[in-house]
Amino acid sequence: MPSFSLDVDAVSGGKNPYAVPTFECVGVYYKSPDCGECKLHYRKQESGKWRQGLSLVYDPRNGEYRGSLVGLEPDTPYVIRLECGDRREELVTRTRSELFPVGKTTYLDDGSTDKIIHITESGTDDAYHLVTPREGAKTTIDVRNTQDYTAVIDADYVILRGVELKNAAIHGILVKKGRHDIVIEDCRITFWGRSGGPRTFGNVGGSDSAIYAERGAGNLVIQRNLIEHPRxxxxxxxxxxxxxxxxxxxINSSGGNIIRYNEIRSTEDHGYNDAIGGAENFSAEGSPNRDSDIYSNIIRNVWDDAIESEGANMNVRIWGNYIDLTFQFVATASTYKGPLYIFRNIWHRSRRTHRNPIGGSMIKTGGRYEFRGGRRYIFHNTALQPSGALNVIGNRAVPNCVTRNNVFDCPGRFVSSRLVTPPSDFDYDFYSGMDKGIPQEEHGVSLRWNQGGFVESYSLEFYPSPTVTVTKWGKIPIEFAGKEKIITDPVVTVPNPIIDAGAVIPGFNDDYAGKAPDLGAFELGRPPLRFGRRAGGTVWAPWELR
Incomplete structure (x- = not known):
């Protein structure tokens, strides 16, 4: 098995084990010979109550255990305990604060201007440089296709907040190579880019982006932005x-990225290639690379991948996103290092072309050359029908993957029948299609319900309904008013099989209600997931108020 090199000291400070926190998650790393299962426990530093997390994954290619804690509180110290064989290690880490201390503030002029924002003055880790309109003002940068960008960030420890950015010739916001610790929040970015279209016919406008970060940029927080209507x-x-x-x-990020609470949308005739993506897919870096979170976004109108998370995928977490009108929902080819966690997402409509409503896959997998082999975890996702995905993974083989508690409602294939190494572990999933391929799903649920088993909602809530209807094939005796009649292929009502049908996953569904966790993204009796710009609280941007 090929090995890979990792500049541990650049991130760990020479410590072993070490942790890399975000707002709500922590990536844990432990360099060690293989000592069997490496159990993970954690607690708040001021609390004596230990909680169990999902055990770390051992990667023999570089002799390291890796894994993530999720569902943590921001700006909170945690004690982490590892137990592996006769070894025990403890470390203390603190999740990142959602509040960024501001040093210098640069105020933008009120009104509309064609002068681009060019930020070259850095802040520090305890005094960010904030660039924003004055209170009560609205700033619109409209370059009318005369400038390549509406904003360029060539500095570190910067916050760009509350600006409307329009009509950039290429990218809306350009983050320069190697820049780090940048917050882009509460902005509206629209009408950017070149024409696009198939490269077969000579078009060169691919990947013109609302926000484009050059190679090596990292520790980016991109939140509560409205990205809509590329030109x-x-x-x-x-x-x-x-x-x-x-x-x-x-582009080959250094990692540490948080992309949350954004709304990315357009129309079908001005759709995206990928909504969130980058490069290089088959590499030891990629997008978002490592120690990154993508969550609570609303994504629509995409013709390839709604979320393209490809490259290292080392302690990358993708959860709580609502995705509609795409071809493939989450692309993971390749996942070189892992682990990658994909959980509690909602996958709605999929289509291949404007004229062909047959959908794509929920998850794209694959590898090339040595860039393969990392662990994928796929937990508690909900795929909706009608007009949803055709396949779960489809004809692709997927090594080193674990699925639990998903609702895979689709007519097509689950995964290839080809044996792979290391093998994958599929179980406790709902699957309604015709061909499982390699998965046996000893505790899985197979049912073809007539209507999706979810309560109707206008708030993007998808709780399991108490009952579902199914067709009972054949001539079936049915009792009406005390008399028995023979009905051909009747529709009958049965209890919803996804309720209380899941497995307990430490750290991911400890708060379940009922006898066992429900399958899918929403748990009956627990608060709903929230998506989009208001998911983290009500914030009004200047461009919304004037």
């Missing part, structure tokens, strides 16, 4: 691989 348009699959605008692109 260009991606082609669909009828004319070859889609090529066109993107919402957010990270």
């Amino acid at each position: 260009g348009a991606s082609n669909d699959w009828e004319t070859g691989h889609p090529s066109g605008p993107q919402g957010i692109s990270l």
